[in-house]
Each structure stands twice: as structure tokens, then as C-alpha cells.
Amino acid sequence: MLDKFRQAKQKEIESLRKDFMEGRVPAVYQNGRPSFTEAIRAKGPGAVIAEFKPSSPSQGVIREHANPLDFADIYAANGAAAISVLTEHVYFGGHPDYLFMMKGPGLPLLRKDFIFDPLQVAMTASSPASAVLLIARMFASAAELKQLVDLARMPGLAPVVEIFDQADLDTARQAGADIIQVNNRDLDTLTTTLNQSRSFIRQKRDGELWISASGVSTRAQVEEMAALGFDAVLIGTSLMRADDPGRLLAELTGRL
Incomplete structure (x- = not known):
């Protein structure tokens, strides 16, 4: 599955490399980034990172004509600590421009995509994103991952x-x-189980921030993950499918 996603990013990376070779290097975003870590800790444990995800490989189109501007306002008004923004187009219906469109309410934005090239991090740094997702197994070694971890931190991501x-x-x-994000999804079967999070949280160390992602859809599950030690949960599909995403988020965050 990840190989398929990696292949889908090749055209984008080739374009970024061409721009770089021709001297078109994206400037670092200068208008400030709210701290992702501070926002999570302020509302954690069990802070909710609300995700904007129009489509997915397992679900197909989740919500037609979803407006990122509307969802940014809804998420901010109903207790989200941060917003996860899908920017991958082929399989998730996202776009990097969504980072600019969703910055208005002032919540930290997590760029969620398949990032494995330094130029992708540079492009992320030119956006209002406060955080960037790096999937450990997309890297051939810890040294390669460390390169992007260090590169992301330089502009404040x-x-x-x-x-x-x-x-x-x-x-x-x-x-x-x-910052460790435990994905509860099995990449081979695309099924989810919270047992993944229940098992891994035992290895959390002092000073780390942990997020449980995929499969959380009820307030009871949010409370369970918080009690186990997760600083945050990332919730996307259930919010995108909800008839009233704001009300559901308010329930998930404990506002209702």
C-alpha cells in the first residue's frame, strides 16, 4: 500500500526538483505558526485532532463537495486542538492549498501526506502548517528519517x-x-483495532507526545485513550461522514 502511495508522489517530487534546479526555492512561511505541541498539551490528555479528509483508499469518496473553509470553522468552534489536513490528491482528494484555506481560525495544522523527500519538507515549510507527518516505514533507515525530522524542526515544524x-x-x-502517532489500521487488510494503541502506549516515555490515529469514533473511546496516556486522538472519517460534524466533534471533545 505504501509503495503505491510513494509512486503516486513521484511526479510531484520531480516537479519540486526541477523548480529547485532552476532556482525556484520556496520561501519559508513568515506569518507565524501556532505551536502544535502546546495546543495538544493544553487540551490533553485526549485532545482531539480533527481531520479534513474528502476521500480515502478504504472508503472511497467520504464527503462530496466538502469545503475546507467551512470545516476549519466548524472544527475550531467545537473544541478541536488542531486540524489534520490531507494534502494528497490521488487517493485522498486533498491539496496543499487546503493548508492556506484552513489557517483562518488559528488552530495548528498538521500536513498529512506521504512525505519522504527533503524538498517536500521545504514545500511544507512554505505553508502555514505547524506540523508534518512522517511515516517511519517509508524510510530505508533511521538515518534517512532523522534527516527529515531535523529538517522539519529548523523552520519550526x-x-x-x-x-x-x-x-x-x-x-x-x-x-x-x-511525537509518536500510533496508526490503528492494518495496511494489508485496511481494518482497524484500538488494541494497537492499547499495546504500544505502554512504551511511552517521559517528554514524548503520543497520538492514537484511526478507529476512534466515540467519546468513550476518546476517554479510554486519554486514560491510557495518549495526549491526543486523531479523528477523520466519522467527522467527515457525520450529518452534523460540529455536533459530533462537540460530543467527542466533551463539550456536549
């Missing part, structure tokens, strides 16, 4: 390193990651 198994966690730690 928080590197969120996603893991699926123990080898991923080991790689993340070797790369110096301090």
Missing part, C-alpha cells in the same frame, strides 16, 4: 512520526522523534 509496528517505533526513536 513539529515532526509527527507515525508507526505501525515495533520496528517502526524503534526507527522513530533512533531518529530522535518525540
Whole structure:
């Protein structure tokens, strides 16, 4: 699955490399980034990162004609600590411009995409994003991952390193990651189980920030993940499918 996603990004990376070789280097965003870590800690444990995700490989089109501007306002008004913004186009219906469109309410934005080239990090740094997702197993070694972790931190981006198994966690730690996102989805079957988070949280270390992603859809599950030690949960599909996303988010965040 990840190989398929990697292949889909090749055209984008080739375009970025062409721009770089011709001297068109994106300037770092200068209008300030709200701290992703501080926002999570202020509302954690169990802070909700609300995701804007129009489509997915497992669900197909989740919400037609979804307006990122509307969802940014809805998420900010109903207790989200941060917003996860899908920017991958082929499989998730996202676009990098959504980062600019969703910055208005002032919540930290996590750029969620398949990032494995330094120029992708540079492009992210030219946007209002406060954090960038790096998937541990998309890198051949901890040294390669560390390069992007360090590169992200230079312009003030928080590197969120996603893991699926123990080898991923080991790689993340070797790369110096301090924000760990446990993905509850099995990449082979595309099924989810919170047992993944229940198991891995036992390895959380002092000073680390942990996020449980995929499969959380009720307030009871948010409270369970918080009690286990997760600083935040990332919720996307259930919010995007909801008839009233604002009301559902208010329930998930405990406002209702």
C-alpha cells in the first residue's frame, strides 16, 4: 500500500526538483505558526485532532463537495486542538492549498501526506502548517528519517512520526522523534483495532507526545485513550461522514 502511495508522489517530487534546479526555492512561511505541541498539551490528555479528509483508499469518496473553509470553522468552534489536513490528491482528494484555506481560525495544522523527500519538507515549510507527518516505514533507515525530522524542526515544524509496528517505533526513536502517532489500521487488510494503541502506549516515555490515529469514533473511546496516556486522538472519517460534524466533534471533545 505504501509503495503505491510513494509512486503516486513521484511526479510531484520531480516537479519540486526541477523548480529547485532552476532556482525556484520556496520561501519559508513568515506569518507565524501556532505551536502544535502546546495546543495538544493544553487540551490533553485526549485532545482531539480533527481531520479534513474528502476521500480515502478504504472508503472511497467520504464527503462530496466538502469545503475546507467551512470545516476549519466548524472544527475550531467545537473544541478541536488542531486540524489534520490531507494534502494528497490521488487517493485522498486533498491539496496543499487546503493548508492556506484552513489557517483562518488559528488552530495548528498538521500536513498529512506521504512525505519522504527533503524538498517536500521545504514545500511544507512554505505553508502555514505547524506540523508534518512522517511515516517511519517509508524510510530505508533511521538515518534517512532523522534527516527529515531535523529538517522539519529548523523552520519550526513539529515532526509527527507515525508507526505501525515495533520496528517502526524503534526507527522513530533512533531518529530522535518525540511525537509518536500510533496508526490503528492494518495496511494489508485496511481494518482497524484500538488494541494497537492499547499495546504500544505502554512504551511511552517521559517528554514524548503520543497520538492514537484511526478507529476512534466515540467519546468513550476518546476517554479510554486519554486514560491510557495518549495526549491526543486523531479523528477523520466519522467527522467527515457525520450529518452534523460540529455536533459530533462537540460530543467527542466533551463539550456536549
